[in-house]
Amino acid sequence: MGKQVLVVGLGRFGAAVARTLYGMGDEVLAIDIDSQLVQSIADEVSHAVTADATDPDALRQLGVGDFDTAVVAIGSNVQASILTTLNLRECGCRYIIAKAVTTQHAKILERVGADRVVFPEYETGVRVAHTLTARAVLDYLDLGPGYGIAEIRLPSSFVGKTLDELELSERHKLTLIAVVRGNEVLLHPRRDLRLAAGNILVVAGRDSDLEALRD
Ligand code: ATP
Numbered sequence: 001m002g003k004q005v006l007v008v009g010l011g012r013f014g015a016a017v018a019r020t021l022y023g024m025g026d027e028v029l030a031i032d033i034d035s036q037l038v039q040s041i042a043d044e045v046s047h048a049v050t051a052d053a054t055d056p057d058a059l060r061q062l063g064v065g066d067f068d069t070a071v072v073a074i075g076s077n078v079q080a081s082i083l084t085t086l087n088l089r090e091c092g093c094r095y096i097i098a099k100a101v102t103t104q105h106a107k108i109l110e111r112v113g114a115d116r117v118v119f120p121e122y123e124t125g126v127r128v129a130h131t132l133t134a135r136a137v138l139d140y141l142d143l144g145p146g147y148g149i150a151e152i153r154l155p156s157s158f159v160g161k162t163l164d165e166l167e168l169s170e171r172h173k174l175t176l177i178a179v180v181r182g183n184e185v186l187l188h189p190r191r192d193l194r195l196a197a198g199n200i201l202v203v204a205g206r207d208s209d210l211e212a213l214r215d
Contacts, residue, residue, distance in 0.1 A: 002026035006070040006093070007045075008053045008084055010037040013099060013120050014073025019044050029062065053084040056091065065092035072098040072114070078105050082112055089113030136213065138200065149177065150210045154199045164191040172213065174205040 002025040007018040010032040018041060022028040028045040032038050035050040042048040051058045053074075064070065070093045074081040078101070085098050089112065098114040100106035106117040123142070130140035130148065138151040158166060168174045179186045179193060180200040186193065203210065 003068045004066065005029070006031065006064055006067040006088075007073060008032075008070065008088075009073035009075075009081075009099075010034070010041055011073060011075070013075070014071065015041055017071050017073060022046065029064075029067070031062070053087065054080050056087045059087050059091050064088060067093055069093075069095045069097065072096065072109075075099050075101045081105070082108055085109050085114050086112040130207075137210065140210075143204065146207050147205070148207055148210060149202065149204045151180070152201045152203060152210070152213050154195055154197065154201060155213055156197070158195055158201075159197045160194065162192050162194050163189060166195075168201075168203065172205075173209045174203040174213070176201065176203055178202040 004027045005021050006029045007014050007021070008031045010018065010030055014030075014032075015037070018028050018030045022045045028047075030038070030041050030045045030048045031051050031053055033050065033052050038048045038050045049062060051062065053059060053072075070088045072081055072085050072088065074084060081098060081100075085096060088096050095116075096114050097116045097118060098109045100109055100117045100119055101121075106119070109117050126142050127140045130150065131137050136153045136155060138153060140151075141149040143149060163176065163179075166172075168176050176189070177187070179189045179195070180202065181196070182198075201213075203213070
């Protein structure tokens with residue numbers, strides 16, 4: 001059975017979180033102070049309710065303490081985001097993820113009870129920048145300063161070689177996570193797998209070593 005997730009704030013970020021989780025089989029309660037936004041998502045989540053999440057009584061009436069996870073997707077109204085996070089913590093929500101717009105905002109969210117803080121605009125900016133600096137990098141996940149996981153289009157010099165011949169970890173200092181062949185994802189691929197044009201490598205390592213793989 002899916003999880004029970006509460007999503008507060010149905011802007012672009014919150015609505016995308018709510019629709020995706022519902023599509024993946026979770027029970028999603030979506031809340032916004034704006035009734036039009038609530039109506040527009042009503043058919044794509046389990047329950048959609050118009051409420052002011054800065055009001056602890058309104059949240060308690062909705063039984064938010066029973067939810068496994070709450071996502072606070074209010075960004076630009078910093079005061080509402082902080083009060084909502086605090087209210088959810090006090091109502092007994094087990095795991096709270098909150099969206100921040102500045103590092104100061106993030107610090108306050110952690111102090112009032114957020115278990116995880118995300119910066120969607122900043123994180124997307126980092127990913128897009130990495131895919132621009134190396135055209136072969138299709139997607140990028142930041143692991144911390146100077147390290148990441150990248151999806152890399154197979155460089156032409158690798159076509160026709162086996163993983164054994166490439167010596168990715170020894171010569172390129174990269175850890176291979178998967179090879180993607182069309183719709184097929186090969187986790188822990190065999191060392192004798194021969195690579196073909198169009199294959200995608202999912203590799204982890206230093207940014208400089210990842211960028212060195214570009215064609
Ligand atoms: P996005 O970038 O995700 O589109 P945004 O930055 O444009 O969002 P925000 O100000 O972060 O917009 O607000 C996101 C949503 O949170 C809005 O739909 C807003 O109506 C809702 N919201 C703001 N305050 C409250 C509140 N007190 N209770 C419930 N929802 C709220």
